[in-house]
Amino acid sequence: MYAGDYDLFLSQKAKPMNALINRIRHYSTTESEDFEGLAKLPHRLEVYEPHADIVVEGDKIDHVFIVEDGWAIRFRILDDGRRQIVNFMLPGDCFDLMSLNGAKSDHNVAAATKVTLRKIKSKDFLSAISENLRLSTSFWWAAVQEEGILREQIVRVGRRSAKERVGHMILELNRRVAATSGQIDNYLPLPVPQSMLADALGLSDVHISRTLSFLRTFGYIRNSRHGIEILDREGLAEMSDFDSRYLHFEKLAIDVN
Amino acid sequence: MYAGDYDLFLSQKAKPMNALINRIRHYSTTESEDFEGLAKLPHRLEVYEPHADIVVEGDKIDHVFIVEDGWAIRFRILDDGRRQIVNFMLPGDCFDLMSLNGAKSDHNVAAATKVTLRKIKSKDFLSAISENLRLSTSFWWAAVQEEGILREQIVRVGRRSAKERVGHMILELNRRVAATSGQIDNYLPLPVPQSMLADALGLSDVHISRTLSFLRTFGYIRNSRHGIEILDREGLAEMSDFDSRYLHFEKLAIDVN
């Protein structure tokens, strides 16, 4: 339950961090070479089965994680079992970047699907990025973007209706997948059950099902157990008040001074 | 409406940043002297009247802000006027720490009460903290704590009932005020109208009023227009599932390597 697959220990002949590199290159001018120093660091590639814990509340945070493949969730469980998923973590996302040695996690992270993670000691990570300005700026940018996603999540669960929440989340996930794949695709693979969307959006699983029916009958989407096809992106965006600038591809004019 | 009071320009004989220093000293081993370099930087103290805009969506982010006095809010407005307050910013809080030159704000910041802010150019700020490890660790810690507050806000609006939300928020604000004042006080000054609590908690102002009535008749609190007295902290904490470790005073075992 707890541990990942520790068999894959790589240090020299590391595979490139494709997902992360792709994502970052769509936004900034960082080059793949910038990641070489990072890839040469001692680190582990770990594979977690669905539902496996990755970080448990109270764990000491001394590693930085990069999602290579699969989806992970960050969540809290309330005393009576209610669960709130704070956010989904997709390939190319990093987390626990802002660790402080000695700090403990205030939430859980678990594998939503089968997940492959790259795990680097915070100490090694910090010294590696401090040697490369483009690299450190890239991770800084990743942390800024993640904070923006958290804020959007607050607005979504705080002030949007169920229909808006679901529509908005579909479009956000679609954009985030696009950020690593390199292109917007009208098909969004959704490898998690509806109950996970429910726990992310503060709704019941029954109501997620009903809301998807609504989106279907209105012709916004078509969906199966494995994913969602966006049929009317314009209409869906308008219905759910999705800001077209949110998470938009746009190279940052990063001033490195 | 837009501009603050630009009259107060200080650079050499700066007043100490009391609120921030107090807050940080309760958590870490930073000394007041560490802040001297920062206080000597060119910066402005600006005063904003209630409801005045501080940062507007789309503004270029090139300053770091420190709240000296009063409360500010960070929020987004939806097309039809619904407002979600992402978080409150209290004396001692800092924001826009994680700016990237060239980035634009995706949300608004406004004065909730009369607010005094210290405003430092990001560039100056970054070069100042990079010269002092204890200082940079302190701000790093502040950013980590703020992220924790955002996550807690997601859980609150996503999965807690109205009663829990209000109770939980009261206890959080009480702790945050305590972090700068230095001691837990059973009286929480609440200088904002109930409608602001409503917009922070994703509820209607009417329901905030009803919920406070409930908390009153149950003997948890007593409240006036200006603040809330916590009569039964234990009971309130249990009712609202407030984790006693959340935001607790506790010097971080910060490993500065």
Place this chain on the structure above:
DNA sequence: CGCGGGTTTGAATGAGTTCAATCACGGTGG
């Protein structure tokens, strides 16, 4: 000045409505 009336802003509370939760059961696909 300071006092009183008019206006504004905020809070409490009742009545009726609505959106989403819960309960329940049947279907389906891996």
Place this chain on the structure above:
DNA sequence: CCACCGTGATTGAACTCATTCAAACCCGCG
């Protein structure tokens, strides 16, 4: 076979609308 999804029926928490009340604020006038 079991986790997941769909859909009907019922319940409930929070919303809206509407009104009253209270406090704060303004401002001119004695």
